[in-house]
Amino acid sequence: MATISPVSDxxxxxxxxxxxxxxxxxxxTVNGRGKYTIRDIxxxxxFEKTKAMIKLMxxxxxxxxxxxxxxxxxxxxxxxxxxRNRA
Numbered sequence: 171m172a173t174i175s176p177v178s179d180x181x182x183x184x185x186x187x188x189x190x191x192x193x194x195x196x197x198x199t200v201n202g203r204g205k206y207t208i209r210d211i212x213x214x215x216x217f218e219k220t221k222a223m224i225k226l227m228x229x230x231x232x233x234x235x236x237x238x239x240x241x242x243x244x245x246x247x248x249x250x251x252x253x254r255n256r257a
Contacts, residue, residue, distance in 0.1 A: 172197055177205065 173189045177198045180186055186208070189196050195209035243251075 174199060174204075176200075 192210040198206040
């Protein structure tokens with residue numbers, strides 16, 4: 171479960187950091203509104219990997235939809251296009 175603390179609690183930052191664990195971030199508020207998050211680095215890395223995977227899946231889906239709408243090209247045509255783009 172997440173912990174919510176005012177940013178002023180960072181004066182004793184060790185107390186705040188001791189509350190941070192995988193799956194239990196600390197949300198810091200400024201004037202009663204959420205402003206910052208402190209989370210475990212492993213959780214952050216997993217979050218970034220998940221974002222990258224979602225982005226890749228979206229791009230693959232765009233390609234699939236384009237292929238269905240405009241038609242696919244053969245592997246030979248793809249190789250030729252790649253060679254031309256390298257030059």
